[in-house]
Amino acid sequence: MADKSVAIVGAAQVDIFKTKDRSPVGLAALAAKRAVEDAGLKLSDVDALFTSSSYYAMPTLTMAEYLGLSPNIVDSTSTGGCSFVQHLGHAVAMINQGLCEVALIVYGSTQKTDAGKLVSIAEHSVYEQQYGLIHPLGAFGLIANRHMKEFGTTSEQLAQYAVSAREWALLNPEAPYPTALTVDEVLSSPMVASPLHKLDCCLVTDGAGAIIVTSGKRAASLKQKPVWVLGTGEAQNHRNISQMPDFTSTKASVSSKRAFEQAGVGIADIDTAHVYDAFTISLLILMEDLGFCKKGEGGAFVENGRLAPGGQLSLNPNGGGLSFSHPGMLSMFLIIEAVAQLRGTAGARQHQGAKLSLVHGMGMTLASHATAILGNEAP
Amino acid sequence: MSRPQIMPRGEERLYFEALAENKLTFGFCTSCSKAHFYPRTVCPSCHSDQIEYRVSSGKGTIYTFTTQYRAGNPALEDQVPYTIVMVDLTEGYRMMADLLGTAPEDVAIGLPVVAEIEHPENGHSVVHFRVEVSNG
Numbered sequence: 001m002a003d004k005s006v007a008i009v010g011a012a013q014v015d016i017f018k019t020k021d022r023s024p025v026g027l028a029a030l031a032a033k034r035a036v037e038d039a040g041l042k043l044s045d046v047d048a049l050f051t052s053s054s055y056y057a058m059p060t061l062t063m064a065e066y067l068g069l070s071p072n073i074v075d076s077t078s079t080g081g082c083s084f085v086q087h088l089g090h091a092v093a094m095i096n097q098g099l100c101e102v103a104l105i106v107y108g109s110t111q112k113t114d115a116g117k118l119v120s121i122a123e124h125s126v127y128e129q130q131y132g133l134i135h136p137l138g139a140f141g142l143i144a145n146r147h148m149k150e151f152g153t154t155s156e157q158l159a160q161y162a163v164s165a166r167e168w169a170l171l172n173p174e175a176p177y178p179t180a181l182t183v184d185e186v187l188s189s190p191m192v193a194s195p196l197h198k199l200d201c202c203l204v205t206d207g208a209g210a211i212i213v214t215s216g217k218r219a220a221s222l223k224q225k226p227v228w229v230l231g232t233g234e235a236q237n238h239r240n241i242s243q244m245p246d247f248t249s250t251k252a253s254v255s256s257k258r259a260f261e262q263a264g265v266g267i268a269d270i271d272t273a274h275v276y277d278a279f280t281i282s283l284l285i286l287m288e289d290l291g292f293c294k295k296g297e298g299g300a301f302v303e304n305g306r307l308a309p310g311g312q313l314s315l316n317p318n319g320g321g322l323s324f325s326h327p328g329m330l331s332m333f334l335i336i337e338a339v340a341q342l343r344g345t346a347g348a349r350q351h352q353g354a355k356l357s358l359v360h361g362m363g364m365t366l367a368s369h370a371t372a373i374l375g376n377e378a379p
Numbered sequence: 380m381s382r383p384q385i386m387p388r389g390e391e392r393l394y395f396e397a398l399a400e401n402k403l404t405f406g407f408c409t410s411c412s413k414a415h416f417y418p419r420t421v422c423p424s425c426h427s428d429q430i431e432y433r434v435s436s437g438k439g440t441i442y443t444f445t446t447q448y449r450a451g452n453p454a455l456e457d458q459v460p461y462t463i464v465m466v467d468l469t470e471g472y473r474m475m476a477d478l479l480g481t482a483p484e485d486v487a488i489g490l491p492v493v494a495e496i497e498h499p500e501n502g503h504s505v506v507h508f509r510v511e512v513s514n515g
Contacts, residue, residue: 131475132454193445
């Protein structure tokens, strides 16, 4: 074990489809409690707090007050859905600087209970707001049409990913829709923002999740087999969709390169991948930019069940944002599924012998990116 | 038609004041000679603060589009379906607006478009685009 090694030692998710009688912070508090218990720690051991929120403008204050915590250091970096993968990278740096030892990264949302649609305190640009773009779906319609024009990607290919995600979800007893999906069903679901249909879009769910991150030294005395953070990277290039420099390529190429270099591994070494699938098109473009296939070949890559159970890659084995859970910000749940796979506790959807996992979160409209490489063998 | 209300500040307000006078403006950096949109106080390419707000021809081509069958704002519920476009302007910048007068099935990337500025009774002026009809 290297001196600067850091591990995820606790993880929990709560009410990942529908909650009752729990507020966003109340739901998050329960996830935090269960994550420290999973680690064999107490909430009073936590000395660093990381969170982001669609409800609370100062979410670390809200969370610490609710839990009665007084952390030494906090980080409420808010870059949309990828925030928690960024928090993970920041936690590693802070632990290695000696600023803290036990970091709690936590998130909770009740958006399904609230309204059945995305809850957001994010402001809009005055240069976009008059046009009534549906956030974020309309932006992904703009992105998808451009990808189709440049590379010949088809709606059928996008639908194939939704079908594969549902096949994975059928192996997950916690997934909400236990019935198979067909390409025709996706294509005949209502068009919402062309060329994207309702079933090209993620679920809108409640849910909370939390992970506990600590030094390798502390991890050695805890009850779970550590999941090591081997590399992290982040990158970004816009806030508003109209400012995205090229609508078909993203900074995921940069964040993943940084993470791979730090981990000293390559894409061929990855056993399970956990990639942000808010929409079929976001997944497809990220697969290109992460290097699973070449730019422009994402459409062909998702065909023929390559990403379904028994295919070429164990991608989002819990069913992902499209068929498992998507409480507004997904990346927390990508990390938790990677932890399950690397602990070998993922049941029927377990990738046998999984040693290395890639987690990639994106925020807003492919604007912000954070990649983490996790493994179950000590660095 | 009604539009979502906005609250522009500073250089944002200057942009909408120019629109009210039928001028679509963009940022032009006199240091590196690059155009940008939305107009900024500092050039996003070379970081100079020598920025002019120039008036655009309003002519360009569609970079990409989406037709929405649900409104993204309650003020636009009577407009659906409506098409939002990203337009590459001849001056070298790109902006968002909506496309009027073209049926969803006829919209295509690469079509030539021209800006049209509307001045609603309530609220700020709005840029729209229409497909340009060639005179030749």
